Amino acid sequence: MTNTPRRPQWRQALTLPSHARLGPADVARVGAAGLRARPLRVFLSAVGIAIGIAAMLAVVGISASSRADLDRALDRLGTNLLTVSPGNTMYGTDAQLPKTSVLMLDRIAPVRSVSEVGRIDAHAYRNDHVPSGQTGSIEVLATRSDLLRTLGGKVTTGSWLNGATARYPAVVLGAKAARRLDVRTPGVRIWLGDTWFGVAGILDPVPLAKELDTAALVGWPAAQRYLGFDGHPTFVYVRSAEPDVEAVRSVLAATTNPEAPNEVRVSRPSDALAAQRATDRTLGALLLGLGAVALLVGGIGVANTMVISVLERRPEIGLRRSLGASRGQIRLQFLTESLLLSTLGGLGGLLLGIGVTAGYAAAQSWPTMVPAWAMAGGLGATLLIGAVAGLYPAVQASRLSPTEALTVP
Structure with a gap:
């Protein structure tokens, strides 16, 4: 039997303890x-x-x-709204859309509704004492009575133009236009062109037609009778069936103006949103x-x-x-x-x-x-x-x- 050698005591004393683990x-x-x-x-x-x-x-x-x-907003209004506006002629001047644009576009089978507005050379003022230069950047637009149905817009207060009021000096103000004219309720009168127009209503903001927010809208017949409107549309709004949006878009220019389709600009709300x-x-x-x-x-x-x-x-x-x-x-x-x-x-x-x-x-x-x-x-x-x-x-x-x-x- 062999004895195992023992470690010296001085070596045991030098052995350090291990670090405690945290x-x-x-x-x-x-x-x-x-x-x-x-x-x-x-x-x-x-x-x-x-x-x-x-x-x-x-x-x-x-x-x-x-x-x-x-x-x-897009889910509510849809992405099937197309906008037609005049472009430029081959000489670089501003083109005009034909007066028959709406009638022509309404013949396209997938088109569900179509409406138009036309820019008028007039300004809207709170009263007839405001200097002519203080326009407030408010446009005056002639419009059709089916415009809100096509755009999905709403009236905040008052009422929209109908078959009767569209023939007389009545106006509907866009949301920003009403604020700039300090008009809060319908029933008041504003000075438009050289005629007093009664405010019939005020619109909610229209997300897909921002030009309406800063506009004073009058009926198409009233614009021709009181403001000398020439009848050429500035914007035509076309609502089509969802699956046929691209197909409708491809024929809008040629259908709107067959003689000069290159003078027609076609846009889509999704383009502006992009x-x-x-x-x-x-x-x-x-x-x-x-x-x-x-x-x-x-x-x-x-x-x-x-x-x-x-x-x-x-x-x-x-x-x-x-x-x-x-x-x-x-x-x-x-x-x-x-x-x-x-x-x-x-x-x-x-x-x-x-x-x-x-x-x-x-x-x-x-x-x-x-x-x-x-x-x-x-x-x-x-x-x-x-x-x-x-x-x-x-x-x-x-x-x-x-x-x-x-x-x-």
Whole structure:
């Protein structure tokens, strides 16, 4: 039987205990303790991140709310509305649509309804004492009684022109035109051309025919009788069957003016909306860039806070190292502090961004839309900022030896 050699006692005395492991709860508690010790600095750093996240989220949320409102309007009004207007002649002058445009277009089988308005060389004033130059940019348009049915428009107050009132000096004002003339209720008179016209009604805004919002609308027969209207339409609105919109659009120019189809311009509301959304995307990209700058400033603030924290807490780091904390545990502590600080800022930014979006959408009577991907992306951005901003200070703290950290400079 052989005896196993025993290790000398002096070798057993030199054996160092292993580092205690920190659980997730321990790491979070240690990191939170560092933040609680400096509340004002933590608050200011978190505000910097919150502003950046709120800016990004508000840009996305307001844009999404605006698009939701447009989609709701399109669902209500439909995308099957086409607009015909005069283009230019081969000599570069303004063309005219034929007086028979509506009759010609109404013969197209898939067309469900068609109406027209014509620009009149006259201006509308609140009374006959207003100087002629103060027109308020209000157009006077001759119109047909079936216009609202074709456009899906509504009257806010009063009534629309009918077969009787369209023959007499009666006028319906667009939403903006009524505000500019300071007309709130029907029954009053305005000076239009050289004749007093009675206000029969005021329209709601018409999303797909913005030109009506700033116009004074009179009946087609009354325009010819009292205002010298020549009978040529300026805009012809065509509502067609949904499946045949493109087919109808392809024949509108030739049907409206067979002799000169190149002098006819055909547009579709979705084209204008696409251009508007492209503008919204450009503006959104600009504002997102500003939000990214705010995030960068917030990240610099977090990094500055953590670097100063490392410098101020050298004795604490030295004491923890002397008591057995490993470099990895010190590194994890300061990285956790940075992540907690960024998370606080991110949560505050999410609440602020949602609040701004909801407030603006309510003021515009829009549905409030804050995409889930935007909220998740904003919170993910804060965590990335916290990790990047806290990495260098955490590494620097872990490199301090106990004697170096405990030495007071």
